[in-house]
Amino acid sequence: MEGLVSLKTTPPGISFHASPPSTTTTTSTSARRFSLVRRSLLASSMGTRRRNGVSETKDESATVSPANGDVETALKAKEWEVGMFHNEVAATQGIRIRRRPPTGPPQHYVGPFEFRIQSEGNTPRNILEEIIWHKDVEVAQLKERRPLFRLKNALDSAPPTKDFVGALRAAYQQTGLPGLIAEVKKASPSRGILREDFDPVEIAQAYEKGGAACLSVLTDEKYFKGSFENLEAIRNAGVKCPLLCKEFIVDAWQIYYARTKGADAILLIAAVLPDLDIKYMIKICKMLGLATLVEVHNEREMDRVLGIEGVELIGINNRSLETFEVDISNTKKLLEGERGQKIREKDIIVVGESGLFTPDDIAYVQEAGVKAVLVGESIVKQSDPGKGIAGLFGKDISS
Template sequence: MCIHSFPLIQAKLDENAENALKVKEWEVGMFQNEMAVSQRIKIRRRSPTEPPTHYVGPFEFQLQNGGNTPRNILEEIVWNKDVEVTKMKERMPLSVLKKAIENAPPTRDFIGALKAAHFGTKLTGLIAEVKKASPSKGVLRENFDPIAKAYEKGGAACLSVLTDEKYFQGGFKNLEAIRKAGIQCPLLCKEFIIDAWQIYYARTKGADAVLLIAAILPDLDIKHMTKICKMLNMAALVEVHDEREMDRVLEIEGIELIDINNRNLETFKVDINNTKKLLEGERGQVIHQKDIIVVGESALFTPDDIAYVQDAGIKAVLVGESIVKQDEPGKAISGLFGKDISL
């Protein structure tokens, strides 16, 4: 064999190894989809089509499967997030994040802040959302940088910061900037988390809590990610939007915070009655027995809306659109609650 052929052979071996890794990643993705289906999760974690090439001797072929188009906006977001996170992990391995966390400031007590606000005002604690845009409403506020301080001054117990860039025009730079601006409120990283790596990354950017969405995460992922949050002294806010998701989450040990989203993330339609429906009967009893704090989200625009969900058993609310669009966020908060809630 000619010595000059060695580089070509090595290149082919490298190509085969790289493709084998892609095949493995694709198979993992398919397993995640199958596990999600077994728990009646409608959102597929990644596109089931266009797998990498398989080599069999001198031949190559691709496995084919239908359905490479996202079925709704949430599935589209998740598929894009999978690509985004894969690239970010290559640039910043988990070992680097863990090292950064060792020198990071301590987290703030997200759950404690909500409890204190509820006790102090006798109303629901407020998680005010710093949000520039959404897929359903477009741009909500061009200049949103100063509103974090206005929210805090207006009585917000915690802040929620959108970190998705593609669909919400957010970013981790916003989370980091708010933390460095001297905001004392605990911060929730509102992201589409599909990989535990994202939790570590959020911690390095100043997050005190993260959102875990039951519609896109199997039970095992929620359980594992909740444990990671506790290890990092962070809170995990687990979002549900129907009875099936609520029942799944209530079966998982160690859940302290549940967010009932009155917006269906597949259709983006809202229904405030969803809150009451999910807290009625045995579910409400289990929540009380486990001392879980329930947060209400979406379809909250008036003092009557706040009173309605509070009567249903809500201890805190996560509000964005109804206050972020106002010229004076502090006054918007007072208008939402029907009184000044700043302590």
């Protein structure tokens, strides 16, 4: 194993651990530590006053900070600690996707130590983990350029949110078919570029004309060639369909930012986020008037999400985010027995995702219990995406 360690001056009053906490810590203890550190981080990010080496948050609680006042460095240390606790808590819930490389702080980190070991631990185990590691760095940089408190004016002037859940229910009742969430998607890691002549507004308008109940807009730039500018452009173009921000959410900041760009709903991925994060982010979304689509891939994730209060939409992704193989029978498997009964009792709308190309595919997942579908590839590649919708359902659903 080869490594490189760069030592920097440690600010007074701050201690830093270069290695992650012991994985032998119990689930409850880890969750409490995770929650406490995150609350401290949130309080600091929302603004602090310093007086004689003590930081006073806006709610007048106080925490000890560096005597000579390097609040920014303290925040970075807390962020790193939150990331390490996240991996620890996530592992206890069967989550294999790590938030960041486990053997040292990420390269963008500037703090008491800059520590990177070149080893197997710093190699993503699959494409989803690679995306999440990149997203963690990307969001940290965005937060530095535009802290949460600076989003306030944009939040105040954002357009009212549209009823995402209501639009799906109405579409199902009107057509007797699953409500369509049509995806504005230029590319994917598994398929490459899906459409060269990609005009997000034109595609969104064609979807709406073709009978889509809602739209999903990819905002990840590196892996899906999307952007928040696409989301904003569609909203500003007068499209009436509610909009789902299709992003890899790892930080609450992204939810606020998506709201400023015109999002009506947010995607949360259970393969990435522990229960505590999902609960916390659902509360933030409700506060901002946003719906949440919580995505699952297997039985354990479904069981976790069904145990969380406030979930109205569950997406079942038939694509393995580790291997990218697709099997639409996954939807049926996750909706059988007690799970299906719980979903009906809670009046949750289930959204079928991935591998849906034909009317037979739609009929299959509908029979399994799906009341909405999220489809991108099979319709965005059509010369007329609106006609692609009619082909997907076997009939015109625009009326």
